[in-house]
Amino acid sequence: MSRGPRADAARRDWGREEEGCSILHVDMDAFFASVELARRPQLRGLPVIVGGAQRGVVLAATYEARAFGVHSAMPMSRALRMCPQAVVVPPDHHAYHEVSVGVMRVLGDVTALVEQVSVDEAFLDVAGARRRLGAPTVIAQRIREQVREQFGITCSVGIASTKFVAKLASGHAKPDGVLLVPRAATVDFLRVLPVGALWGVGERTEQSLARWGITSVAQLADSDVATVQRAVGRVAGAHLHDLAWGRDPRPVTPGREEKSIGAEETFDQDLMDLAVVETRALALADRCASRLRAAGLVGRTVSVKVRTSDFRTLTRSRTLTTPTDVGREIFLAARDLLAATDLGGLPVRLVGVRVEGLTGATSSARQPTLDEAVDLPEARADGRRRDAEMAMDEVRQKFGGGAIRPGSSAPASRLATTFVPADLS
Incomplete structure (x- = not known):
């Protein structure tokens, strides 16, 4: 849920004036x-x-x-x-990722023009779906019902003529609601808002505008654009002035590519034992690999982040010979990077594992290793490990993300799998 400022007057019923309002912003409630x-x-x-x-x-x-x-x-x-x-x-x-994938599949059944912007929100352009599914408010209600029935969670939907206003509308519709802002009412909707509601206005920008006497969207819209530019800069000033008048020409762009997939953990107590840190890194590498496989991606670069007790953050990375979605391979690279990181004798507060350089698993050109070329046992073992990890994915899908995890009791060359109860009490 957005914590941006709201105005109660903006929540009034704008009626059913849906013409020209084909942009939906779907946002899960407290996902x-x-x-x-x-x-x-x-x-x-x-x-x-x-x-x-x-x-x-x-x-x-x-x-x-x-x-x-x-x-x-x-x-x-x-x-x-x-x-x-x-x-x-x-x-x-893992559970959140699975639900997110399912929700995005529901949205994809409505229209191919889906732009996922985070794990729990997406824009849709439903102009081409109106003949088949009805008016945007009808489509919004259909989405909300399906999400509730299939996943037991709620979402809020904003409907407008632009992405920016649709996102604002979904925030005003929370929780579990729908708000339509007709094209003709866009400026009126915006003018009652505080300036902090605008996309891109953070605390510092808000303070800069306030020094020029601009605290509301109405004041921003009524100000000369040159004044706004002097307050926050030329490019940002022109952009914010456009937003204040509801001008946002950006289309819904499907197929936003993941640039990296990562996970990190902050420990309850600083850890001196690097073997324990490695065990946590193993779980993080497994989580990254599972997300890669679910997204149909492989990654070429593995990076680790370590934060020591003095809050110093260190990062190291390594590029693999071939892209991978296998947790063991990610972990082995991460383990070597951790071993090569000079912690200055300090305990570890946080560790993170990230995979970058992502490409599609089916389209990625992969150069066979020498072992694979001659079908050596090690190559066959790598294939079995990936099959085992995919089986773990299926167990998690059925029983939850905590139902199974890679074990660390065996040497890294023979990583085991440990079953734990799927306790949801």
């Missing part, structure tokens, strides 16, 4: 938390926070927790001081 509630219905109605323990940050919070001021990216320690009665649930990124 991570909603997925957890769908898995744990006994927690509904309670303040629930998804995130790490005391040393982590809030990834998502239910609306009951948000009523106490809790929001995403907040340090967990602060969130628990604000809402000590909250139920804290550790994140299950």
Whole structure:
């Protein structure tokens, strides 16, 4: 859910003037938390926070927790001081990814013009789907019903003539609602908003505009563009002035490519034992590999991020001979990078693994290794490992992301698999 400023007057009913309003912005409501509630219905109605323990940050919070001021990216320690009665649930990124893929599949059944902008939101251009499915508000209701029925979560939909206004409308529709902003009402809708509601206006930009007496979208729109440019810069000023008048020519662009896939973990306590850090890196590499396979991608570059107890962040990367989506291969590269990182004798606060240089798994040109060319046992073993990891993916899809994980009790050359209970209590 967006934490951008709102105006109550913007939520009034604009009627059914849907002509020219073919852009939908679909945004899942408190996505991570909603997925957890769908898995744990006994927690509904309670303040629930998804995130790490005391040393982590809030990834998502239910609306009951948000009523106490809790929001995403907040340090967990602060969130628990604000809402000590909250139920804290550790994140299950595999489960969130699976639901995200399913939701995007629902949107893809509506139109091919789907632009996914994050794990829980996307733009659609439904101009070509109106004859088949009906008016945009009808399509929005269809999407919301299917998402609720198939995944047990809710979403909010904004409908407008531009992407920018559709995104604002979905924020005003939360939670679990639809808001249409007719083309003719766009400027009126925008003028009642504070300037901080505009796309790209963060705290510093808001302060710069305020120094010129601009605190609302109406004041921004009525200001000379040169004045706005003096406040925030030439390019940004012209862009914000256009937005204040509802001008946003950007089309919905499907097929946004993933540039990298990664995962990281902040530890409850700083770790001195690098073997334990490696074990956590193994789980992170497995998570990255699972996401790669689900997206039909392979990656060529593996990078690690390490944050020491003095908050110094170190990154190292290695380019593989051939692209991969196998967790073991990602882990072995990450392990070598960790071993080569000079931590200055300090304990580790955070570790992360990321795969970059992504290409399609089917289109990626792969040069066979010498072992593969002569069909040596090691090459056959690599194929079996990938088959085993794909089987793990199927178990997770059926029983949840925590149902199975790679084990670290065996040497790295013979990584085992450990089954753990899929406890959703």
